[in-house]
Amino acid sequence: MNRQQLQNFLRTTDPEALELLWLTADGMRRCEVGDAIHLRGLCEISSICSRRCLYCGLRADRQIKRDRMSMSEILRAAEKAVELGYGTIVLQAGEDPALSREWVAQVIELIKDSTDLAITLSLGEQSNETLREWRDAGADRYLLRFETSNPELYRRIHPDSKKGRNRLDQLWAMHEMGYQVGSGFMIGVPGQTENDLVNDLLALPRLPLKMIGIGPYLPHPETPLGQHPELYLAPPEDQVVATPLLVWKVIALARLQVPKANIPATTALAVLDEQEGRKLALQRGANVVMPNITPAAQRSLYDIYPSKGRAEAAEQTSDAMTTFDDQLKRDIASIGRTVGTGRGDALWSWKEN
Ligand code: 5AD
Numbered sequence: 001m002n003r004q005q006l007q008n009f010l011r012t013t014d015p016e017a018l019e020l021l022w023l024t025a026d027g028m029r030r031c032e033v034g035d036a037i038h039l040r041g042l043c044e045i046s047s048i049c050s051r052r053c054l055y056c057g058l059r060a061d062r063q064i065k066r067d068r069m070s071m072s073e074i075l076r077a078a079e080k081a082v083e084l085g086y087g088t089i090v091l092q093a094g095e096d097p098a099l100s101r102e103w104v105a106q107v108i109e110l111i112k113d114s115t116d117l118a119i120t121l122s123l124g125e126q127s128n129e130t131l132r133e134w135r136d137a138g139a140d141r142y143l144l145r146f147e148t149s150n151p152e153l154y155r156r157i158h159p160d161s162k163k164g165r166n167r168l169d170q171l172w173a174m175h176e177m178g179y180q181v182g183s184g185f186m187i188g189v190p191g192q193t194e195n196d197l198v199n200d201l202l203a204l205p206r207l208p209l210k211m212i213g214i215g216p217y218l219p220h221p222e223t224p225l226g227q228h229p230e231l232y233l234a235p236p237e238d239q240v241v242a243t244p245l246l247v248w249k250v251i252a253l254a255r256l257q258v259p260k261a262n263i264p265a266t267t268a269l270a271v272l273d274e275q276e277g278r279k280l281a282l283q284r285g286a287n288v289v290m291p292n293i294t295p296a297a298q299r300s301l302y303d304i305y306p307s308k309g310r311a312e313a314a315e316q317t318s319d320a321m322t323t324f325d326d327q328l329k330r331d332i333a334s335i336g337r338t339v340g341t342g343r344g345d346a347l348w349s350w351k352e353n
Contacts, residue, residue, distance in 0.1 A: 001256055006198045009253060010246070018249075025252035025285035032259040033287050035337050038344030039328070040088040040120065040264075041081035041293040044302040045069045045107075049094025051124070054157040054232075055189060057220040057303040058094045067298050068096060071107055077293050078111045080318065084325050087343040089115075090143070090290060092122035099123065101130045105137035112138040118343040120182075125162065128173050140345075141180040144170060145213060148185055149203045150196045156232065157189060157225065168207070175208035180346055182211025182262075187250055188242030189217045190225055190232035197240055201250065204257045210346030211288075212254050212261045215268030216242030218305035244273040248284045255285030262346050264288040271307040279331060288344070291325060 001009075009021055046068040049058045058066075069077070074091070081089045089111065093099055108119055120141040121134060131142070146167050148154050155161060167183075175181050185200045186192075204212060219226040233239050240246070247269050254263060265281035267290065273280075278289065292299060296317065332339055 001201075001253065003198055003202065006201050006253060007194065009249060010194060010197060021249065021252050022284045025255040026283055028255050028259050029263075029285050029287055033262065033347065036287070036340035036344070037282060037332050037337050038088070038262065038288045038340035039084070039086045040090050040288060040290045040344075041077070041084065041086045042090045042092060042267075042290045043069070043074060043077045043081075044093065044292070044294040044298060045074055045091050046093035046096040046099055047298065047301045047303070048096035048098065049124075050097055051095050052159055054159065054225045055186070055217060055220065055223055057223060057305055059223060062222060064303065065301055067301050068093075068098060069295070069298055071103075071110065073295060073298075074107055075110055075114065077295065078115055078117060080293050080321065081117060082115050084291075084293070084322070085339070085341075086117070086291075086293075087340065088118040088120055088141075089293075090120040090122055092143075093124070095124040101133050105133050108134060108137040108139050116343075118345065125165075125167065125170060128177075131170075131174055131179075132177055135174075135177045135179060139179065140343075141182065141211065142174050143182040143211065143213060144174075145184045145186070146171070146200075146203070146207075148189060148192060148196060149199045150192070153189065153191050153196065156191060171207055171209075180210040181208055182213060183207060183209055184213035184215075184254075186215060186217040186268075187247055188240050190229045190239070191234055192217075192240045193234050193238040194240060195238075197250065201253050201257055204254060204261075209258060209261060212258060212263050213266055214247070214250055214254055214263075215266035216244075216247050216272045218242075218268055218271060218307070220303075220305050242272065244269070244277055244280075247272065247277075248280055251281050252285045260347055262288050262344070264290050266290075267292070267307075268305065271305070279335060282332075282337065283335060289328060291321075291328060293321060
């Protein structure tokens with residue numbers, strides 16, 4: 001889709017145009033990736049982070065309780081994922097210096113030895129040497145959002161970005177190493193304009209992506225962006241505001257931009273609209289959900305953004321996890337879809353396109 005078409009869809013409130021967008025995205029999703037919804041067990045292995053991203057509640061200078069899961073806790077979570085029938089475990093964390101190359105490689109090997117799970121890593125910016133070692137240990141996929149395609153905005157919200165290497169370089173390097181690569185961006189970051197959002201969508205098909213994660217920016221009151229948005233906001237007529245409608249539009253447009261990608265209905269969207277967020281995303285282009293399988297103790301500390309659910313999640317037990325899983329599977333059936341079996345790998349080889 002060209003710039004003008006993307007812009008038109010982002011702006012429209014015309015019910016017929018919207019209906020056309022939903023039907024096209026849903027039809028494209030059905031043709032290209034089918035009716036199965038793949039479930040990925042998200043395991044938040046460490047809430048320790050050395051970076052100071054302006055939007056993120058895990059930023060280094062917050063004095064909060066943080067924790068790292070032990071190897072055996074991670075293995076138990078992997079068993080839980082298998083028990084629930086998930087084909088993938090996603091290991092996510094802040095950039096925790098103690099998650100060493102060797103330690104993570106060993107975790108990957110142990111999960112691979114004891115399960116058939118696909119392993120997705122979401123461990124932030126890493127050197128090529130480290131990424132190669134984790135790939136050799138058996139990691140299948142890697143998620144690293146580019147967050148925004150506007151380099152100036154990117155630098156403003158990531159005060160300690162490393163010089164020289166940027167996230168786009170890392171995405172390409174990981175693709176070369178044989179990872180299935182995922183990326184994406186946030187919607188509504190203070191300072192983000194509609195033009196930026198169009199550029200974010202235009203960037204998607206130019207990157208070697210098999211997975212695309214897009215969610216609303218949710219202000220965290222204990223971060224610089226959450227505390228003082230006025231210092232960062234674009235002029236009111238330009239500033240993107242994340243409404244559920246806008247997020248659904250962007251997910252639908254992402255499906256049209258990269259037809260064969262695996263696209264999750266993200267948790268942040270489910271937080272923004274607890275009633276309909278996830279379900280409508282799945283009917284407007286998305287085909288993946290990432291249920292949280294992190295044990296209660298660590299999960300309550302993984303405070304990226306505020307969410308009502310998180311308070312309750314502190315009491316999450318293995319039983320509560322199963323209840324959530326049951327409900328999710330009922331929701332999937334209620335919209336005429338099936339639960340994916342197997343690993344749910346992306347079908348599409350980027351190079352072949
Ligand atoms: N609101 C929404 N998403 C956030 N992330 C981090 N902080 C926030 C926030 N305040 C997202 C980033 C990151 C992913 C793991 O979580 O896009 O890549």
